[in-house]
Amino acid sequence: MFDLSPAEWTAVELSLRIAVVATVCALPFGIFIGWVLARTQFWGKTILDGIVFLPLVLPPVVTGYLLLIWFGRKAPIGAFLDQHFGIVFSFRWTGAALACGVMGFPLMVRPIRLALEAIDRRLEDAAATLGANRAWVFLTVTLPLALPGIVVGVVLCFARALGEFGATITFVSNIPGETQTISAAIYTLTQVPGGDAAAGGLVLIAIALAFAALLASQWLARRAAIRFHGE
């Protein structure tokens, strides 16, 4: 059905890997920041809120540029991570995952925050009187009750990561087999004469993946609802 060259399949596989890694790595941070925004009051909270949501409103190229000057190999954070943990972002697929994670982060945090704000905190009090310390209250009551919001956040972040273009291409360029995702491959194909036809196959794949993500989110949301309210 999809008549793609091996190079194009590589782009598909790379896109999926980058989106999955970006989403999985962003999730703990997303839950933590969502919790901080939902449950704590401190000076500068508005600023944190703004920083988290900045990638949503900034031109993606600007986000990519900022990542480049902070996480590049010679840049302060990038050099530190390289020396101490051997993590290199620049011109690697890991850098693409970082860019996608940053771009998807606001979409992940928002539903998690809303879900945490909607939880009846009296249930957490009840859990405490039954002997649960704060960590257990969080793991056995707060987190399961926020699950529908977490699922929505994960799907939105994943979808955003899958389609990310501007920040990724600015930060880690467009290297086939390393950082060339579906979006970047389509862009490359449309830049050469007669490439439109090949781009068509990738476009179909992109539509199929987006649709699958939507269906998966609806299925997961239904399952979460059943878990909560019974059949």
Place this chain on the structure above:
Amino acid sequence: MIVLAIEVEKQLGALKLAVRFNTAGGATALFGASGAGKTSVVNMIAGLLTPDRGSIVLDDAVLFDATKKIDVPPHLRRIGYVFQEGRLFPHMSVRQNLDYGRRMSARPRDAKGFDRIVALLDIGHLLDRRPRLLSGGERQRVAVGRALLMQPRLLLLDEPLASLDAAHKREILPYLVRLRDEAGIPIVYVSHTAAELRRIATTVVRLDAGRVVGSGGLELLEGVDVDGLA
């Protein structure tokens, strides 16, 4: 013998709560009109609300002492609390709700004790259901069972019948009387309904506008009309 000794002060908006009483086991009624501060007092006993001043002592263990800066967190107090609205965990089955206290304190499973309390409250047929599918009376019985199964040193019941209609109140009252007589756990029972308390209480502490205005036997409930205080 004194089981619970409480002497606390707390400013709650316009209400200045200053409450002092002792109980000696059995079922102690905290009786008074809405807004008298009854729920705040039990929340302080449970550790969910911090007093400004004073102390709370249970079985010779200091739970709270403002001058000595002692404030045992709620999860270490081992005080069972049955809330007005039940507060069952909606994402767990009835069985998981009942088992929650045991799991959190990592005690070994005690099938006998579990079955005894399930039988006492007559909730065996509900174990695999979700809380949402229970009637109000069933929900409160499960909430009582959940609090009992954590093996509490003290049981707090905050208007456990207030959300129920008259028929369900009649349904659940006998279970509470049985609980008082058979479980052997001291009870603090909050209500503004004198009729309910006449069935359950062995001693009465009467609150009005944040102060204790009388404490003693059931005679304190005399002269209050059957429907209780508004």
